[in-house]
Amino acid sequence: MAVTAAALLLAACGSSPTASGGGPARNDKAEKAAAKAQEVYDRINGLSGEERRKTLVELAEKEGKLSIYTSNTDMDKLVEGFEDAYDIEVSVYRGNSESVLQRILQEQQANYFGNDFVDTNAGELNVLSKEGMFHPYKGELRDKVRKEGQADGWTAARFNAFVVGWNTNKVKPGQEPKSFEELADPKWKGQVSMEVGDVDWFAGLYKYYLDQGKSDAEVRDLMTRVAANSKIAKGHTTQGELLSAGQFGVTVSSYSHTIDKAEDKGAPVSWHPAAGSPVQPVLLRPNGMGLMKTATNPAAAMLFADWELTEGQKILEKAFRIGAIPSEKDPLAGLQVVAVPEQELLANGKKWDDLYADVVRAGQAIK
Secondary structure: OHHHHHHHHHHHHOOOOOOOOOOHHHHHHHHHHHHHHHHHHHHHHOOOHHHHHHHHHHHHHHHOEEEEEEOOOOHHHHHHHHHHHOOOEEEEEEOOHHHHHHHHHHHHHOOOOOOOEEEEEHHHHHHHHHOOOEEOOOOHHHHHOOHHHEOOOOEEEEEEEEEEEEEOOOOOOOOOOOOOHHHHOHHHOOOEEEEOOOHHHHHHHHHHHHHOOOOHHHHHHHHHHHHHOEEEEOOHHHHHHHHHHOOOOEEEEEEHHHHHHHHHOOOOEEOOOOOOOOOOOEEEEEEEEEEEOOOOOHHHHHHHHHHHOOHHHHHHHHOOOEEOOOOOOOOOOOOOEEEOOHHHHHHOHHHHHHHHHHHHOOOEEOO
16 A cells, blocks of 8 residues: 555656656756765775774764664664764654655655665565665675565565464463464454555465465455454554454464564463464565665765664564564574565555455454
8 A cells, every 4th residue: 555655656746856757957966966875885885894894984973974764663772772882963754654755755856865764664665766766785784684685775674574463361272273274264253353454464475375276266265254254453553452452362464573572561462372383374574774875974874774784683683573684583483484575566556455455345344
């Protein structure tokens, strides 16, 4: 849905100033800004190890500032750690992923280069990358990122894992679902919840079943039968709170970190059964970072990228996030993981929006 909205916004605004279709004056200003930033980016991309770190710190602290646009709810903790480590003043605009995308597109169209760095969801990053607004981020740290997060034009910093979770008071040990298909059984009527905006999860699981040999009609029937057993929630946070309260027994696409955080605070929820493995496959969506091609503070932007993939990973892990670079405590180790089909969603967003909307109509809206 965000990608569809972005397409409408781009149509209204016209081509971006960094794309080939913009007017001559806009292109000239953007190209000058990009050329200046590119000198720094290319210099650093060619370095590694201690030489890269020392050069980056020197250049970034000379710039002294960094502007970040983000939808990351853990960004305050990341910025606090970064500012403690370096003599750089960071300003942050935070909104939902759609607001971040719209702000960047509108500012770029107006020749106002307000941010150096963006940290948001894959769908919005793909739109910005397609519009030519990022400079490539290279180096040994990117090479360590899970392959699902080494995207064209941007790099994952963390992942959202869509998991089947449950309320441990409502679903007793040994009764946990072992597969998504089980939740189509009428015995689960009214005990399941789906989230109204999870088009990316839906597209990933839909394509997974097609790849497993099911027909399109079979997959759609399965999804519709699960939806018929479901209460349809709006927003993962709200859905998580209702799961903790026992409004329903099972969620089909909760974020793993939402359940882990609630469980850590004492809520009766989990996505790990008393025996055996979690429901698989686990759908994985990258959330990441992009270096703005027109950055005023390119060295600071690149230093933050390096820092988020090193010290920042420890902060994200404490917040129950799944880091871009697997650690010894990797919660996905040994599990079957399927990546959300980001490029398919970018190319055919309306198709998947409409299909998912048709499926969830079989469910019961939560009032």
